[in-house]
Amino acid sequence: MATDFTEDTATEAVTDSFANTSDPRLHTILTSLTRHLHDFVRETEPTPQEWEAAIGFLTEIGHHCTDTRQEFILLSDVLGISMLVETINGRGAEGATEPTVLGPFHLTGSPRRALGDTIDLVGTGEPCVVRGRVSGTDGSPLPGAVLDIWQANDQGFYDVQQPGVQPEGNGRGLFTADAEGHFWFRTCVPSPYPIPTDGPVGALLRATGRHPYRPAHIHVIVEAAGHATLTTHVFVAGSPYVESDAVFAVKRSLVHDFTLVDDAGLATRYGVSTPFRLADFDLVLSRAAS
Structure with a gap:
């Protein structure tokens, strides 16, 4: 059944998608991470440009990782x-x-x-x-x-x-x-x-x-x-x-x-x-x- 994705339903929709995770620890970590990240977004209300900048920052972190340096x-x-x-x-x-x-x-x-x-x-x-x-x-x-x-x-x-x-x-x-x-x-x-x-x-x-x-x-x-x-x-x-x-x-x-x-x-x-x-x-x- 299709679910309307709203501010109120977003977190439950994503955490429910992990219901078939076979590893209990992985399930716990993913659902907790989702809840905290969603709460962060609701609290700070980033603009699309700010969220793009955040993703760009993490991308740059990866680009700076080498065999001798872990950014x-x-x-x-x-x-x-x-x-x-x-x-x-x-x-x-x-x-x-x-x-x-x-x-x-x-x-x-x-x-x-x-x-x-x-x-x-x-x-x-x-x-x-x-x-x-x-x-x-x-x-x-x-x-x-x-x-x-x-x-x-x-x-x-x-x-x-x-x-x-x-x-x-x-x-x-x-x-x-x-x-x-x-x-x-x-x-x-x-x-x-x-x-x-x-x-x-x-x-x-x-x-x-x-x-x-x-x-x-x-x-x-x-x-x-x-x-x-x-x-x-x-x-x-x-x-x-x-x-x-x-x-x-x-x-x-x-x-x-x-x-x-x-x-x-x-x-x-x-x-x-x-x-x-x-x-x-x-x-x-x-x-x-x-």
């Missing part, structure tokens, strides 16, 4: 959606390290490195040693935990942003924790940096008077058998923009001191020059859902 993730980040998803999914993981956003520059092929190796292949930044321990929420070590590490250099750029300037794999490494769950590696102190602003997300920030900067940080993904995978950051205490991260990713528990050390013996032990920065942080994983 949709960037949009999700600056709207706070990425952090909201992480925060909701981190509920109930009491005692575990808090999660935060993946970011647009993660690569699945980080080079495997031995504990103690450096991920700074250029050597222009301030030397830094990062060390810590991976454990479960009960305090037991997680030997063999795999840590995927990546960061910007001391100039605020990832390797994929500067092909031909930075060596491929600079600032990246895949490490395996030892029998006691310990890990350590050498690097340089990362720099604050702006997220890419040469695309539609940058235009959005400019239109809203927002800055594009992120505080200095190191990305970490940790995996261990029987435990939930953790995606998080380690933020440099005192870094500019810690209080105003463009992607809302800072959590107090993730801010750590990068302590200045001027100890020749310790520098020799870690294979760095003095003075250097030392960052200690532990990573605690919750049990995987059964």
Whole structure:
């Protein structure tokens, strides 16, 4: 039977069209999305030209996605959606390290490195040693935990942003924790940096008077058998923009001191020059859902 499509009947007409969706979760998501989008349109009453501009904006987002840059993730980040998803999914993981956003520059092929190796292949930044321990929420070590590490250099750029300037794999490494769950590696102190602003997300920030900067940080993904995978950051205490991260990713528990050390013996032990920065942080994983 034909149905008159009006402001009052529009939402029900569309949600009813999903009645034969076999996947219950997909049905829930589509019907909820439809209701919220229809409510948004009723509230803001966009003109056809404004709606066309919105579609054009999303089209441009897609055009700016490449193998090394994900503009949709960037949009999700600056709207706070990425952090909201992480925060909701981190509920109930009491005692575990808090999660935060993946970011647009993660690569699945980080080079495997031995504990103690450096991920700074250029050597222009301030030397830094990062060390810590991976454990479960009960305090037991997680030997063999795999840590995927990546960061910007001391100039605020990832390797994929500067092909031909930075060596491929600079600032990246895949490490395996030892029998006691310990890990350590050498690097340089990362720099604050702006997220890419040469695309539609940058235009959005400019239109809203927002800055594009992120505080200095190191990305970490940790995996261990029987435990939930953790995606998080380690933020440099005192870094500019810690209080105003463009992607809302800072959590107090993730801010750590990068302590200045001027100890020749310790520098020799870690294979760095003095003075250097030392960052200690532990990573605690919750049990995987059964």
